[in-house]
Amino acid sequence: MRSLSKLQRVAIFFLITGILGPLAPLTIASLAFRWGWPDLLPSIWWWEKRDTLQVPLAWDYIFDPVSRVVPAMQNTILIALCVTLLALIISLPAAKVLATQNFKGKSLFELFLAAPLIVPEMAVSLGMLLVFLQFGLQGNLVAIIIAHLVPVIPYMVRVLTVIYGELDKGMLDQAALLGASRYQIFRYVEFPLILPGILAAALFSILISTNIFLLTFYVGQGQVDTLATLLFSKIRGGGALDPVSAGLTLVIILPGLLFLAFTHRTLKEEVFSGGLNKS
């Protein structure tokens, strides 16, 4: 690997501080008992006080069953995975058509797709609850998963449309000429080519799903805890970053990070060593 130029080093430095920078005070805050002006670092740390109080502090609270972080994490991941899978099944064909075909009212349809992003979340949430109540479909995971599809699909279709737009149709034709079946074409040519796009779209979907609060609360009738509902019940309205809020904020980053770590290998193998470049 050749060494980096000065400019590149500076760029990487800013990139890393930009991404990791905000996490530093967050981590410190999550470990503090008392951190006030004018101290640069906490004057009393959490571990100095943890045995003197009957209530669990900071990370003790987060790991205590009372915080409900573990079931909330399970719910969050389960919801995000189901939403992503369903959204992919719905969005892939839609994106393919949008990228490759022209039809009457296409731009209107694209605008329609983005509608849930334009309408305020409050209106979408209460409206959706009203409809769900009609079907007796509320207050559970299924309702939340269906509800999350609404803000996720528009993003996903957008990302996948771009990917399909860049896909060289010639490659699919070549495979067909060589006698590949439709399934084989999809499995061995089309799918590997769009995989990076799928993973990017899936990451989007997971990040969005893990952060939806209002929709989760109303459609779930407050009966299902997720990391977002726990965090929002702590910090909504802004304000002091107490140790538990700071810790929860760090915890809520986990599902996205896990997914990144998980897909990192796949991306590397499929895209960079597969030798399939767009030429």
Added chain:
Amino acid sequence: MSKGTQSMNLLKKLISACLLNTAVLFPAYAADKDIDIFRSDFVSGKLSWSEVEKRAREEGTVNWFHWGGSEQLNSWIERVVVPKMADKGITLKTTRIAGTRDAVDLVLTELAAGRELGHGSVDAIWLNGDNFYTLSKQEALFGSFADKVPNSKYFEFDQDNPRAQLNLSDFGTPTQAREMPWSGEQYICYLDSKRLSRANAPKDFVELEIWLEKNPGRFTYVKPPHYIGNTFVQTALYSFNPSGQGYKEFQRPITSFTADEFTKLVQPGFEYLKRIEPHLLGGDTPFYPQNQSVNQSLYNNGEVDFACEFGLYLVHNNIKTGTFSETTETLAFPSSGMIKNKNFLAIPKNAPHPAAALVFTNVMSSLELQISKLKDIGYPLGADIWKLSGAEALAAKAAEPALHGVTADELGRLAVSDTNASLVKVIEKIWVDYIEKKSSLPFGEIVAKQIVSN
């Protein structure tokens, strides 16, 4: 911000309009006959408590929605309340919410979809003021229960007793026993004795102005329409009430005032707030924190020397958790009157488990839990001390956390009632127009406009 609030309000109106129109399209989940009979029998006093408890065991669950921002509170509920409810054969499921408004909206949406008693999702909400007013106005409450559960004996519900006021009226809205008093609060201020000595701290609004001129930028208050900000403004209005009657006129509903009368009542207070504004934090571009936690951050970061919010034992609780420095003390400000009120447990009209909800409110108002809550997490008694026996009152006294620099007698002497909810709405709008937007209209016209638009 105010524009945001306005459009938010508009949005809410639109949503509720839509909800009302669509309601007719939905299949009704009307209350079952049996559950409706239970409700009317209980409210009219025909049911014995053991019958209620039996039904509650059959229901098996109760869903309580409460503000969940405090680890101490959440832990206390899990540790103390959940086992007590389990003894009664009921599983307590709590939903931790950031804003009580969310639970109220959930109830109203369900009602709009035709979900009546037994078919909603919320059994009890911890609330007061605005949110109770909304549920009451929308007729979304279960009914008069608070004076009928056994532990109501610890609460003064006698209409003829002036001390019952805090239980009978919630920000001026008659409670009619449709909510159970659970906890009390008083508006206090706190200072860091290391930065500002008690002797140098202002004691009333006149002294505050002089103090601010000497120490510009060292104080601010939470921005209305947040209730903490509203309360500060109300306290100032009480203090400058030209009749000298302080809080008295502010107990009346807005409909009992002409625009002229109301202008006269509040003008001196608002002029005062306008006068001190340039000396608040930020000076020419005054900074009003969005809520009490932002205000606490300003205080902890040394940007202001003292701050005010609700919390009789706030200083004690926050020193305990490390939020405040050890040198933080309570300040009795202003000497013209510090607003005191209670907060309550309300049961919505469409509670899915109404009997369990009744048992829950009874457990929460038991003396044992009232004292445990006071001792463990520093939430003041909801029960009325004069309704307790000698031994009970002593036990309650012994459980009181430290007040840090003031005495209970002093705070008790300065306690005044909060403002009628219908006035609160008008006052917050006048503040936004007159102080925040710096409206150029004469003050009387601002008031008239807001009264009409209300």
